[in-house]
Amino acid sequence: MLCCSACLVAANASAPAPPGKLIDLGGYRLHVNCTGRGRPVVVVEVGLGDFSFDWSLVQSNVSRFTRICTYDRAGYAWSDSGPMPRTFAQLNLELKDALGKLGERGPYVLVGHSFGGPVVRNFATTYPREVAGMVLVDSAFEGQRVGVGGEKTIRLGENSQGRAIPAPREEMTDADRPPAPKEGNREGTLDPMYNPLPPAEQRMQVWAQSLTKTDYAEASQRQWSEEYFAMWLKTPQKGTLGDIPLVVLMRAQGGYGDDLDVPAAQLEKERREGQANLALLSTKGKLVTVQSGHNMELDAPDEVTAAIRSVVEAARTRSWP
Numbered sequence: 001m002l003c004c005s006a007c008l009v010a011a012n013a014s015a016p017a018p019p020g021k022l023i024d025l026g027g028y029r030l031h032v033n034c035t036g037r038g039r040p041v042v043v044v045e046v047g048l049g050d051f052s053f054d055w056s057l058v059q060s061n062v063s064r065f066t067r068i069c070t071y072d073r074a075g076y077a078w079s080d081s082g083p084m085p086r087t088f089a090q091l092n093l094e095l096k097d098a099l100g101k102l103g104e105r106g107p108y109v110l111v112g113h114s115f116g117g118p119v120v121r122n123f124a125t126t127y128p129r130e131v132a133g134m135v136l137v138d139s140a141f142e143g144q145r146v147g148v149g150g151e152k153t154i155r156l157g158e159n160s161q162g163r164a165i166p167a168p169r170e171e172m173t174d175a176d177r178p179p180a181p182k183e184g185n186r187e188g189t190l191d192p193m194y195n196p197l198p199p200a201e202q203r204m205q206v207w208a209q210s211l212t213k214t215d216y217a218e219a220s221q222r223q224w225s226e227e228y229f230a231m232w233l234k235t236p237q238k239g240t241l242g243d244i245p246l247v248v249l250m251r252a253q254g255g256y257g258d259d260l261d262v263p264a265a266q267l268e269k270e271r272r273e274g275q276a277n278l279a280l281l282s283t284k285g286k287l288v289t290v291q292s293g294h295n296m297e298l299d300a301p302d303e304v305t306a307a308i309r310s311v312v313e314a315a316r317t318r319s320w321p
Contacts, residue, residue: 015078015207016200016203016204016207018031018033018077018078019033019052019053020032020033020034020052020070020071021033021034021102022078022079023098023101023102024101025082025094025097025098025101025170026170026171026172027170027171027172028074028079028080028081028082028083028172029078029079029080030071030072030073030074030079030080030082030094030095030098031052031071031072031076031077031078031079032052032069032070032071032098032099032102033052033053033059033069033070033071034067034068034069034102034104035059035060035063035067035068036062036063036064036065036066036067036068037066037067038065038066038067039066039067039105039316040066040106040107040108040109040132040133040312040315040316041066041067041068041069041099041104041105041106041108041109042062042066042067042068042069042108042109042110042111042308042312043068043069043071043095043099043108043109043110043111044058044059044068044069044070044071044111044112044113044116045091045095045110045111045112045113045116045117045119045120045123046070046072046073046113046114046116047113047114047115047116047295048114048115048218048221048222049214049218050113050114050116050295051072051076051077051204051205051208052070052071052072052077053070053077053197053201053204053205054194054197054201054205054295054297054298055070055297056197056198056201057196057197057297057298057301058297058301058304058305058308061301061302061305062305062308062309065309065312066312067104069099069102069104071095071098073086073091073094073217073221074086074091074094074217075178075213075214075216075217075218076208076211076214076217077204077208077211081176081177081178081213081216081217082094082172082176082217083168083169083170083171083172083173083176084175084176084220085166085220085223085224086217086218086220086221086224087165087166087168087224087227087228088118088119088122088123088224088225088228089122089126089165089167089168090168090169091119091221092119092122092123092126092127092168093168093169093170094168094170095123096123096127096130097170106127106129106130106131106132107129107130107131107132107315108130108131108132109131109132109133109134109135109308109311109312109315110123110124110131110133110134110135111134111135111137111304111308112134112135112136112137112139113137113138113139113295113296113297114137114138114139114140114294115140115221115225116137116139117136117137117138117139117140117141117278118139118140118141118142118225118228118229120134120136121134121136121240121241121281122228124241124244125240125241128242131244132244132245132311132315133244133245133246133311133312133314133315134241134244134245134246134247134282134311135246135247135248135249135304135307135308135311136246136247136248136249136278137249137296137297137304137307138249138250138251138292138294138296139248139275139278140156141156141274141275141277141278142156142157142228142229142230142232142233142237143155143156143157143229143233143270143274144156144270144271144274145262145267145270147260151259151260151261152260152261153260153261153262153267156225156226156229157226157229157230157232157233158226158230159226160226160227160229160230161226161227162227162230163227165224165227165228178212178213178216178217179216181212181213186209186210186211186212187210188205188206188207188208188209188210189206189209190202190205190206193293193295193298194298196298196299196301197298237277237280237281238277238280238281239280239281239282239283240281241281241282241285242282242283243282243283243284244282244284245282245284245310245311245314245315245320246279246281246282246284246285246286246311247285247286247288247307247310247311248275248278248279248285248286248287248288249288249290249296249303249304249307250271250272250275250287250288250289250290251289251290251291251292251293251294251296252289252290252291252292253268254267254268254271255293256268275287284314284320288303288307290303290304
């Protein structure tokens, strides 16, 4: 296993070879990595600051019983920067079209981790015929309290500016491209949480962390996600995913301390209520508690795999206990 001190990379280090394919969407490319055979195809939407290869343990497991695609959003890892702003609708369109160009066909089983959870929720309501089921992995949710530095927390959706969400597009303009970094890319180190990954994926993680273009994409994603969270807070969301098989994986403990502006007990209560509400998005939703940290794809890949398998089997047999 690589140690953290050995995982420093220089800003001019060459990029490792992408494990998947670079799909041209018309002026920019998206990295998509599909393995395994079978249907329905599983498609993973990662969290903020995460990358396709972070799911290599789960991908290896799932590829034994069906096909699975992981990808890097525009601006992440090998994927080029994409059109701005980075709304959920924009992310959904790019993913849908990239899968289509690869020859992958829905309906898909969508897996959304953390920030990726609300992204796949929006995909499902935008393209309902393309979705056979869903797994939400410690997903973010509207109204969730998150720390923003020091003792301060905010609720997701409270910083909405009430902006109309623009229609997604695939045409790139000069204004879409991130500004050139003043000091080049950063140096990166490997956080111990990534120790379960194989050495090759650990090196990919350090390289991808060094890329400053990701900051540009993520800033826009955070800003525009507020508009979606605010809309969802205003409108009851129960049943908005219809009757698709849905598993919501929730970590057993939030791990809050008493160093924030809201007591830990209240944060824990709100977290559990929020995850339970996610299970109500579908009339066939289930809430499952996992002994894990937030990054279940690293801490509990077998449990995540089991949840995915259950939804895949339900989609194949059209039965859901």
